[in-house]
Amino acid sequence: MTYYSGMVAAVPTANKQAYIDHAASTWPMFKKLGAQRMVEAWGEDVPHGKVTDFFRATQAEDGETPVFSWIEWPDRATADTAWQAMMDDPEMQNMPEMPFDGKRMFWGGFAPIYQFGRSEPGRYIQGFVLAVPEANKQAYADMARSAEEMFRRFGATHMVENWGEDVPHGKLTDFYRAADARDGEVPMFSWVEWPDRATCDEAGEKMAAEMEGQEMPEMPFDGMRMFWAGFSPILDRS
Secondary structure (H helix, E strand, O other): OOEEEEEEEEEEHHHHHHHHHHHHHHHHHHHHOOOOEEEEEEEEEOOOOOOOOHHHHHOOOOOEEEEEEEEEEOOHHHHHHHHHHHHHOHHHHHOOOOOOOHHHOEEEEEEEEEEEEOOOOOOEEEEEEEEEEHHHHHHHHHHHHHHHHHHHHOOOOEEEEEEEEEOOOOOOOOHHHHOOOOOOEEEEEEEEEEOOHHHHHHHHHHHHHHHOOOOOOOOOOOHHHOEEEEEEEEEEEO
């Protein structure tokens, strides 16, 4: 079953090309260890939220841009073996300096619980981070299934909802802090793909108009602590 290593970071905007070059230099290593794909996406439409957002999550400083990234693996076993091999490799200590503050990057391992369509290179990415009560896993998957028709109707080409399976607690940042997770809640790392930003923006307006005046159904998670943003791919390797 497909498994994802999801990552969120804040990168100095001036270091965008250096970040792309750095990420590209790591792909041969990940591919050798079994990775199927690596995607790096640069924040293009990142709102500031009232409770949570990508800036707070990464403790972003002035002049930094949030980045939303993932590595795709054939299964969790391959991912776990690969990360352990990298930790045991003495050459990892000689990796070039990263063009961003790695201490504020956070990551985790995620497995899809619902998806439609197929991820394709070059698509505009709407990335989401949230926390869902563990007991509501199936209810959340059912909610995602019910939303598929609307997303497809407004132009979405792919959606994947990823449930946290191996999400570490960090010293400065992590998915739990990012979503202000409560006891018994599981982080989610999810995204929707659109042909381009214009389609995504138009879809958001149409959805808001369609739901105006309607009573919102009860959600199986706290939507006030969910945050999202629009990202453009800057690197896609497979």
